[in-house]
Amino acid sequence: MKRLMLITLILSLSTVFYGCGGGDDEPKAPTVTITANPEAINASADGGSYTINVGTTGKEWGAYTENDFITLTTNYTASNQGTITVNVAANPTTATRAGMVTIMSGSARKAVSVTQAAAEKATYNAPEGYSLVWQDEFNSGSELNGNDWTHEVKNSGWVNNELQNYVNHKTPGGELVTEVKNGTLRIHCLKENGKIYSGRVYAKVRQGWTYGYIEASIKLPKGKGTWPAFWMMPVNFTSWPADGEIDIMEEVGYRPDWVSSSLHANAHVHSNNTQVTHEMFCSGAEGEFHTYAIEWTAKNITTYVDGKVQLSYDNRGLGRDDWPYDAPFYVILNLAWGGSWGGAQGVDEGALPATMEVDYVRVFQKK
DSSP states (O other), X not given: OHHHHHHHHHHHHHHHHHHXXXXXTSOOOOOOOXXXXXXXXXXXXXXXXXXXXXXXXXXXXXXXXXXXXXXXXXXXXXXXXXEEEEEXXXXXXXXXEEEEEEEEETTEEEEEEEEEOOOOOOOOOOOTTEEEXXXXXXXXXXXXXXXXXXXXXXXXXXXXXXXXXXXSXXXXXXXXXXXXXXXXXXXXXXXXXXXXXXXXXXXXXXXXXXXXXXXXXXXXXXXXXXXXXXXEEXXXXXXTTTTOEEEEEEXXXXXXXXXXEEEEBTTBOGGGTOOEEEEEEXXXXXXXXXXXXXEEOSSEEEEEETTEEEEEEEOOSOOTTTOOOSSOEEEEEEEEEBHHHHTBTBOOGGGOSEEEEEEEEEEXXXX
8 A cells, every 4th residue: 555655646746747847838927017107206294195006916925014104005906906905103203214115926925115305404492481582403514603503523542541632623634523514513423543533522611601591402312332412501600510511412322322411510410429410211313313302491401302301400509509590501512422421331343333313402581
């Protein structure tokens, strides 16, 4: 019985092999062609619904997308034709984004690209009673306005054991550490001839502002060793921490997407672990724009991440050691490398060059 089964199997396989070697006259499966109209979708920042008309020479078709901001609804008017309704969600960011719809029929594939415009710059969302007194939207020129901004120039090790050299606009080799491009300020940290260079810039360094609502939209860099910050120091500085420091936003690359805010003064300073600080997780802080802000009055300082309270501290009436925040402070944007905090778990030079990108800075004060 087993021998009969074996002979039958051999004969069956022989028939298969014989059939497969039938020569050039054997008919081949026709090539499947897919048509799509349109072949590309340009979606507005607000999103919406778009229709793709589909046809195929195959017997059936389907479609899918791997992008979470796109959803699909298929409508089959026949087995080999129909439409796809492409629903694109509103773009919450100030950067363009791209996706794809893939149409399948047999082994054939047809890609329809989806490109969505960036959202407009965020509407002015200062608290009631405030009016805009200064702003930089970074919409003109290729360099920072010298009437508004000042570059710091200092060698590595100047503060916090940081490894970067701060230079004015360009490295000795001509590489940009700050540039205005496509509506944003880019602060670059890079390595050149064995040295690290980066940018640190001050807004209205000789004037500053006393109290107000101050906001910036920032995309943070990635990589262990990065230490971006949006913060403030006193115009009439004599000593630290007596004159105060206001950190609206800081983040270190070895702790991705955890952003913090701190206040420093004689009565609360990190050197004796009495600083006033708070940290929160901000999904996508590295690689996406998020809004960081401070509302600063004579009675209270509150910082925000995307409108959510990060830190709140009241003036307790204990004097200057506890509240030196009643004088003009100026805005600082910088990207440090390494140092006592940024390099606490080492640095990864493979992350260089790294870029901190700023969409806008706005200052509001009470009317």
